[in-house]
Amino acid sequence: MxxxxxxxxxxxxxxxxxxxxxxxxxxxxxxxxxxxxxxxxxxxxxxxxxxxxxxxxxxxxxxxxxxxxxxxxxxxxxxxxxxxxxxxxxxxxxxxxxxxxxxxxxxxxxxxxxxxxxxxxxxxxxxxxxxxxxxxxxxxxxxxxxxxxxxxxxxxxxxxxxxxxxxxxxxxxxxxxxxxxxxxxxxxxxxxxxxxxxxxxxxxxxxxxxxxxxxxxxxxxxxxxxxxxxxxxxxxxxxxxxxxxxxAANPSAVAATVKAVTPNSVTVDAEGLGERTFVVDENSFIRVVHPGVREKFDGFADYTKPGMRLVVVRDGDRAVMLRKAAEG
Missing domain, CATH: 2.60.120.620 (q2cbj1_9rhob like domain)
Incomplete structure (x- = not known):
């Protein structure tokens, strides 16, 4: 099973x-x-x-x-x-x-x-x-x-x-x-x-x-x-x-720079997409401070700061995952 x-x-x-x-x-x-x-x-x-x-x-x-x-x-x-x-x-x-x-x-x-x-x-x-x-x-x-x-x-x-x-x-x-x-x-x-x-x-x-x-x-x-x-x-x-x-034609994960944050959204300048706003909710997998630790959704707007480099994994206009970028 x-x-x-x-x-x-x-x-x-x-x-x-x-x-x-x-x-x-x-x-x-x-x-x-x-x-x-x-x-x-x-x-x-x-x-x-x-x-x-x-x-x-x-x-x-x-x-x-x-x-x-x-x-x-x-x-x-x-x-x-x-x-x-x-x-x-x-x-x-x-x-x-x-x-x-x-x-x-x-x-x-x-x-x-x-x-x-x-x-x-x-x-x-x-x-x-x-x-x-x-x-x-x-x-x-x-x-x-x-x-x-x-x-x-x-x-x-x-x-x-x-x-x-x-x-x-x-x-x-x-x-x-x-x-x-x-x-x-x-x-x-x-x-x-x-x-x-x-x-x-x-x-x-x-x-x-x-x-x-x-x-x-x-x-x-x-x-x-x-x-x-x-x-x-x-x-x-x-x-x-x-x-x-x-x-390459339909990438789900993009590198981005945070421009603005609210308790339920993040606006980023994303490579290949330009400036976009994504919904963030309690089901989003968030690890923007430390790539190995999932952060709690409560307080998202407090610990996510403009200027951060992130990987945004998107499904339409929703952020499925936000992760500290490691751009290789």
Missing amino acids: PVEAINRPDAEDLSALDVKPSRELEGANHLLDDHAALERFYEDNGYILLRGVFDSDAVAAARDEMLAVAVKLGLVEPGDESGRWTGTPLPGSMEESPLYAGIARKLIEHPVNLAVMEKVLGEPACAVPIVQYRTYPPGGPVTVVHQDGFYSPGIQDYKPVWVVLTPCTRDMGGLALAIGQNKRGYFHNVGKPSPYPFPRDAVPDDAWATTDYMPGDVLIVHPYTPHCGLANQSDRLRISFDSRVQS
Whole structure:
């Protein structure tokens, strides 16, 4: 029976440290020129893994840009393309640091790579202005088990994209996915506070899979697929980012600057749309202050300020989601 929602305040939580993948992810390069077959694989399994499809020079350029930030932070030595960790601690949350701005978008929108994304979507693609960058050292952050669609409602036909920029063997903490679990609804436990962790028994232990990832590989994760980053037990940084792609002709998510706010609306200057006013209500998924925390609707006009850069996910003139922008 499909899981529509979970509300179990007394349930034991599922940690990424509990995930022990026993299965191997399958490559789907052979389906890339058959969109219907590729989409069936995606819906059946909850992911698409494409090996070595991104332009190698563009991947190397993105790697060098991310490593340059790591050098600036003292995490790696200059000139070390392997990303071997110096032992310097990661300085707090860096996933959406402006130091990385533009790296992901430039890589995804390279003509060779954008052609791959067009085959994945079945139509011309563009980047969603949401990116998280990972330069995770050994013993560093471990992402919670989650489903991207739970935190990003309303983006129609978008596909989350995960890319590694240096070799990411299993000991480095690559992504693990629960195969075929994308067909059972959301597992996030709304009986617990944000980030609404999964109950420990929600996902079968034998559903989890991973692989060794290489630069140029692209992993497309279904918005309903449970997944997490595993612990980095190597001596190198895990250099990767995750973004999303959507229809270029009919994008649901747009980057915008807040112009004015009322208790029930937000007026923005939106890229490609101009100045627009959107209705905001108690069902809007609001996280404009911190991208990982849903804010309460009460007080919306107090904490949403003119000048903020947001991602607006729209359905007509209603804001389905408002999120602090990370424009990649």
